[in-house]
Amino acid sequence: MDSNTDQLRVSIDRCQKVLRFGTGTILAAFVLIIAATTVSTAEWVQVLCKALYYVIVLDALASVGIWYYRTRLEKSLVEADGGQ
Secondary structure, eight states: OHHHHHHHHHHHHHHHHHHHHHHHHHHHHHHHHHHHHHHOOSHHHHHHHHHHHHHHHHHHHHHHHHHHHHHHHHHHHHHHTTOO
16 A cells, blocks of 8 residues: 555656646746747747747646646545545
8 A cells, every 4th residue: 555655646746847847838938939029020930939829828738637637646645545
């Protein structure tokens, strides 16, 4: 039973790391969009910003999925610990 709870904790930690990385990616994309649109309004900026927009949207959707998976893991961890 301890190996199961240890495995759940490791999975939760991995989910947290992925969520932190995703948050950093979203913030970096916002900064790049602001910087690029400040510098120019050329066509390459429009293409770059559109790509960064899709990065943000996909990352947000992935974050919701990972968050949901993490909450299921946490629920399983509580049940494995005896509901304390």
